[in-house]
Amino acid sequence: MSTEGKRGEYNRHSSEVDTNKVEKDLIIQARKLVQSKSGVFDPDEETYRGRSRSVDRDKGLPTIPRQDSDAQIPTMEDSYRSLLKSVGEDPNRQGLQKTPERAAKALMFFTKGYEEKLQDLLNDAIFDEDHDEMVIVRDIEMFSMCEHHLVPFVGKVSIGYIPNKRVIGLSKVARIVEMFSRRLQVQERLTKQIALALTEAVKPTGVGVVIEASHMCMVMRGVQKLNSQTVTSCMLGVFREDSKTREEFLTLLRR
Ligand SMILES: [Zn+2]
Secondary structure (H helix, E strand, O other): OOOHHHHHEOOOOOOOOHHHHHHHHHHHHHHHHOOOOOOHHHOOOOEOOOOHHHHHOOOOOOOOOOOOHHHHHHHHHHHHHHHHHOOOOOOOOOOHOOHHHHHHHHHHHHHHHHHHOOOHOOOOOOOEEEOOEEEEEEEEEEEEEEOOOOOOOEEEEEEEEEOEEEEEEEHHHHHHHHHOOEEOOOHHHHHHHHHHHHHHHOOOOEEEEEEEEEHHHOOOOOOOOOOOOOEEEEEEEEEHOOOOHHHHHHHHOOO
């Protein structure tokens, strides 16, 4: 498959638009794509009738891009010092003296997805291409943070889509994963956000996203065996409506 081609006309978001607006647009677009056949979705009211499973789509989308991370570090250091005392440690002993600062910077890195905007990421990466066969990017490494326990969950993301006259640069697919995984997350929402972002980016005929991950909050607390995986998927458009397309995608993932 090729991503070469004429530059796309993806200028809709070329001016400064806040992340909230873009991500809200993204959700509306994706809903239209998914629901256009059944007519269940009412775009004016942005509501569903009788489809409660889709109502939670807005939840957890950050509203304001994080700015000036460095300014937050001293406050975070104080918090980490306090946490160290709480667990029974002496924050002043030699080995821990720099720990609050390191931990604060590490947490900022683990959540750097809050500083990214989807439209910045997509700039110059959407191409017109007369290709309508399934495109799959498999086993993208993913590192995220469970929002319930603030410990990591790590795994692999596989993404498939069927282009509709537009393709996205393949490296950008991994960047979309990075943008949403470097936030406080639950795996289900992460899966959905990646699918919706790709939908917004290329308006494909369909999108499928599968994430397999291991959650440290489960593994380290002994709830789960070390190697057990949590699998989530999100299928939109033809991936949802057509079982053959979905099967083809899942078969290609198993190869
Ligand atoms: Zn957890």
